[in-house]
Amino acid sequence: xxxxxxxxxxxxxxxxxxxxxxxxxxxxxxxxxxxxxxxxxxxxxxxxxxxxxxxxxxxxxxxxxxxxxxxxxxxxxxxxxxxxxxxxxxxxxxxxxxxxxxxxxxxxxxxxxxxxxxxxxxxxxxxxxxxxxxxxxxxxxxxxxxxxxxxxxxxxxxxxxxxxxxxxxxxxxxxxxxxxxxxxxxxxx
Numbered sequence: 001x002x003x004x005x006x007x008x009x010x011x012x013x014x015x016x017x018x019x020x021x022x023x024x025x026x027x028x029x030x031x032x033x034x035x036x037x038x039x040x041x042x043x044x045x046x047x048x049x050x051x052x053x054x055x056x057x058x059x060x061x062x063x064x065x066x067x068x069x070x071x072x073x074x075x076x077x078x079x080x081x082x083x084x085x086x087x088x089x090x091x092x093x094x095x096x097x098x099x100x101x102x103x104x105x106x107x108x109x110x111x112x113x114x115x116x117x118x119x120x121x122x123x124x125x126x127x128x129x130x131x132x133x134x135x136x137x138x139x140x141x142x143x144x145x146x147x148x149x150x151x152x153x154x155x156x157x158x159x160x161x162x163x164x165x166x167x168x169x170x171x172x173x174x175x176x177x178x179x180x181x182x183x184x185x186x187x188x189x
Contacts, residue, residue, distance in 0.1 A: 033083075035090050039074035044093075048073045050109055051096065052150040054116040061164040064154050072153035073146070084139040092142020 038044060049070025056064040064070075077089055100108040103122075104115050111119060120143075127143035134140070154160040161167050166185040 033086070036074070036078045036086055039077060039090075039093075045070040045074065047096075047109065048093075048146075050116075051120075051146060052153070054120045055147055055150045056154050057113070057117075062159045064150050067154045067157040067159040069150050069153035069157070072157070073149045076149055076153075077145075081145070085145060088139035089142050089145050092146070095142075 039048070047070070049065040049068075052064035052069040052073070056069075058066065077086055081089065097107045100106065100111060100119060103119065104111055108116070108119065123143040124147065127141040127147070130141040131144050155165070164185065
């Protein structure tokens with residue numbers, strides 16, 4: 001079995017697929033196109049951080065923005081996504097403010113916390129419907145990619161692993177019967 005087959009089997013076990021999985025396994029060596037390079041500008045990383053924060057806001061644990069997800073997303077888009085998904089992501093990102101203005105009469109970054117939540121919830125429903133009906137060869141939905149990258153970026157960051165999860169630096173043996181108390185955090189190592 002090769003790495004690609006292994007990832008596909010793991011993805012089936014966890015109930016979905018990882019966008020860009022082939023490139024995760026084969027190595028990320030893609031140079032940034034002129035359009036993708038704009039994602040690295042401070043204004044764009046701040047905007048991506050605000051979008052990610054709307055998906056995973058600060059509560060009793062830090063949010064996506066504190067975890068640096070706004071800086072993580074451009075790297076992943078550049079290095080691990082094919083051209084069709086990069087284009088879909090850039091087009092979707094460019095459309096965020098116009099949609100926010102249409103729905104709330106102001107750009108996304110001026111929306112209140114409640115308005116941002118309404119906005120991303122609507123986007124999430126649309127993305128789920130698109131992904132469900134997507135045909136082979138069609139790019140992934142912008143918001144689906146954004147949400148996936150937000151969660152990946154947060155839970156693989158130091159903040160996400162040590163403050164949102166129960167971090168065990170050197171895990172011990174596996175105990176499938178470990179007692180769980182309601183409200184316990186998941187483990188990370």
